[in-house]
Amino acid sequence: MHLQDDLPLPLQHLRCRAQYHALQFVSPILSMGLQAVQKLQSTGPYVAVHLRYEPDWIVHTGCLYDEATNAYMEKWASERNIQFQSNVTESDLRKQAGLCPITPQETAHILKALGVDSMTTIYFAGGAMNEGAKLMRPLHRAFPRHVVTKDDLLQSTIGNLASRPSVLAAIDYIVCLHSDFLMMTAGGNMGMMLRGHRFYLGDFKETFQPYGPALVPALLGPRPNLTHLGNLLAQQRMQKAQDPLDARRLLKFYDRPWECVCEKALPSATA
Known part of the structure; x- marks a missing residue:
């Protein structure tokens, strides 16, 4: 447990006020993010997927995939003078341990297994390999109404900000925050913050x-x-929903800000 996760309740309440109310994105970014949300909501409920299938992440893990993906990774690393070394045995061991980034094809399988309809509007957040478009084709085929921030929603308004990754990440955050269902394919600070923020809002939209x-x-x-x-997947979702209350602080504060959620005692069965 981190010291910051075991503070007195008044200080935890103050942290929530600062984190979820006082801190705001600057107006232009917030406006673009909400504009994207409105466009998505205009067609009905939407799913957001934070897809961590990114070149730097794959190179870092040293995982190997099909020939096309491996060739793209080698080219990407070479252009940036990054050494990309791995072998089949090491890669297979990482995959068996679940340590390799989930691929677009695997993401499509998971979404279908979760019961997501093929015509559902899906927002793909993260730095997925848009440059290597053929690597994303399995998702395109499975979900033809998929949306990518800089390509579809904000093409006419994002302007020069499209070259600033931090701005795109902020827009991703806003769109994921307001999604009806959010699925993340890997951990990380952004995922942790989104889980906590959505939990704090209390509108019971699932983050998985x-x-x-x-x-x-x-x-x-x-x-x-x-x-x-x-x-x-159903077993995993059920286990998540049934986490014992006494284990709540096993998670970091920003992952699950329990102390900032009002609790109402259930009526006694003998009352």
Whole structure:
């Protein structure tokens, strides 16, 4: 437990006021983010997926995929004078341990196993490999109404800000925050902050991160059993929903700000 996660309640309340009320994105970024949200909501409920299938993340993990992806990774690393070294054995061990980034194809399988309809509007956040568009084709085929920030929603208004990753990340945050269902394919600070923020808002919109190691056997092969995969995912979601209250502070404060949520005692069964 971090010291910052075990402060007196008044200080924890102050942290929530600062984190979720006082701190705000600057007006131009907030306006663009809310504009994107309104466009998405105009067609009905939407799903947001924080897809951590990014070149720097893949190179860092040293995971290998198909020939096209590996060639793209080598080219990407070479252009930036980054050494990309891995071997099949090490990569296979990482995959079996659930340590490799979830691919677009695997993401499509997971969404389908969760029951997401193919015509659902899905917002893909994160620095996914838009330059390597062919690597994203499985998602394009599975969900033809997919949306990518800089390509679709804000093309006419984002202007020169499109070259600033921090601005794009801020827009991703706003759109993910207001989504009807948020799925993250990997951990990280942004995911932790979004989980806590959505929990604090209290509108009961689910935030879900699949636990990779348990899903590896079900995801192996070009056509996994979606029924089996769906059952595994349902178990993970149920376990998450039934986390014991006495284990709440096992999570970092910003991941689950319990102290800032009002609790109402349930009426006694004998009352």
